[in-house]
Amino acid sequence: MNDIVSILGVPFSKLTLEETTLRLAEQVQNRQDRLFHLITANPEITLASQTDELLQEIISSADLIVPDGIGIVLAARRKGQPIPERVTGYDLLLRMLEKGNELGWSFYFLGTDEITSRQAVEKINTSYPQVKIAGRHHGFFNAAEEQGILADIQRSKPDVLILAMGAPYSDKWLYKHKQELTGVKLVFGVGGSLDVLSGKVKPAPVIWKKLNLEWAHRLLFAPVAKGQKSRWRRQSALPKFVYRTMLRK
Template structure:
């Protein structure tokens, strides 16, 4: 059950986004970790790609519905909410949220397991985390290039590690599906898909400078540095048009 059930929310294409700031989200997740419940707390960073995919994928909509927390990952989601006069306060990206949680984890001596990206990036991210956050314990890690028949071994490895935070970089919505499929077996306290965040932490992909982020142009900065993303970026105007024209029937809570 979501910790944000009674929180005012914006509804975009049937997906409910609680009106949380980054500080709110961090506090909610910290509470979930400190409560030490048996049930995994699934965090979904809801970007336009996930929202669009959920329109034709009932299973994905159910996964979002059952998540402990959904954040507004992307300026597109925030802008649509404001044009629809539902006004989300700010974007809460997977990258920023994971960095916020790592800082909190450093204070609280949490553990983290890193799943995803290629081996070099995964290892580099683990090393960078240990350097930047010396009080965090990297409970384990595994690259993202594994076959479905290897799932059982990896799930068991995570379950044995029992991390406070499981960061899954398998791409959206694959990460969300993977977490949901094994949520009862992972024995992690919190799990979230983190997109390309491990690449940023490892330094293999540059993060947009703060001025670009403040201007909500991080997507443009990434496109300039990764031109191969142009096909994915074409989805953004389609999302905006569909979201603005969409007639909401009922909120997902």
């Protein structure tokens, strides 16, 4: 397909942010019964998929995978199949909230800690008053609480389910419970985006974004949630990704 480029076996979309937004909006507006699973994949996730069989299954079953990282864009350019731009989870979330505000969509937010979750939803209520909040729950739940969360999502049937439990855990959680999430039109992970929306983490300055250095800003300034790997350890995957995609013949 002309709109797909394979990077280490991961089929990345070559759609722009605007084109991706329109495609997702069409999915929600068509009111299709089948859940549409979008993955925002960066070099770390791409590299992890080389040895993680479950992640490979999830990637092969996804409806769309977008390039959430400048490394993916550079690797595609190296292959002679350029991707026009990054499509990050944060930018997609903002675009979908704008569309949801315009069209009256409902959203369910699952992830991050309780205080951040509540503050993020309060900010969304203020900035996007026509968005319907179908529900929310923090991401630090146990097995007993999980069934209640699933029941709440099934009851509320949100148009869009936003997962903020970190990658690839968000996608693995979705894959495990995909058959139970009937009525949801669209689901995708947004990493630490709710931390930014809540004000807990400051967004990268414009100059960092223009230089494609948002990853460095997160590395230096964004806090790491309890139980997650250190950002320095996670970024150690980048040299391996560069070698596998750009240096090795």
